[in-house]
Amino acid sequence: MPKAGRGPYPCAVSTHAPLSLTERRKAATQLEIAHAAMELFATRGPQDTTAQEIARRAGIALRTFYRYFRSKEDAVSPLLADGADRWRTLLEATEPGTALPRALESAVEQALIPPDEEATRALLRTRGLLRAAAEDPALRAVWYRVNQESEERLVPVIARLSGGRLDDLGVRVTAAAATDAIRIALETWAGTEAGVEGAGSPADLAVRCLRRFGRTAG
16 A cells, blocks of 8 residues: 555645644545545546445445545545645745745646655556546546645745735736646646656646746736
8 A cells, every 4th residue: 555645746844733643543544545546546447446445445444435535536635635735835835035936836846756666656646547537527526626725725825925926816816827737737747658757747747837827927
């Protein structure tokens, strides 16, 4: 079983307040279930995977599965959200005074270039999941919901980094563009056989999306 806490964005150091033991156990269980669901969806497809099979792979009872998730598709949401949280943590840690475009690009590059084999495997599992989501409306809805929630949480981070140079509308648009840059990059990459680094990789595509947005906004 992959280690809990490794989502599609490979690495970051959390700056948030420590969770209680109960919260950590709950989060760990959710991520174990998410890993099991992601593996099964990527290899067998969501239509051929049941909640019972996910629960069995995660080593829990079916009733425990439904204590955490409403549906089998929803089971991958913590893993996807964890990835978005890690990217946002990188952005939050940006040095004060860094230009916003550079801060966004740097966070994207750090988040989407896998530092080790485990992170590479996680990114490849994400590719399999997104390929499955392309053919499954319920799974795709979970992916879009996670991105929408990530965008909303990114708004105060962008507002702080802009140092007052952006009004509320500009902050919202930038948060949406940054979120969509990663979403579109991952979706585009998932439809190819490009590697996890270099031309056509998620990091390369996301930076290109951000720069294109910058030219359009300018």
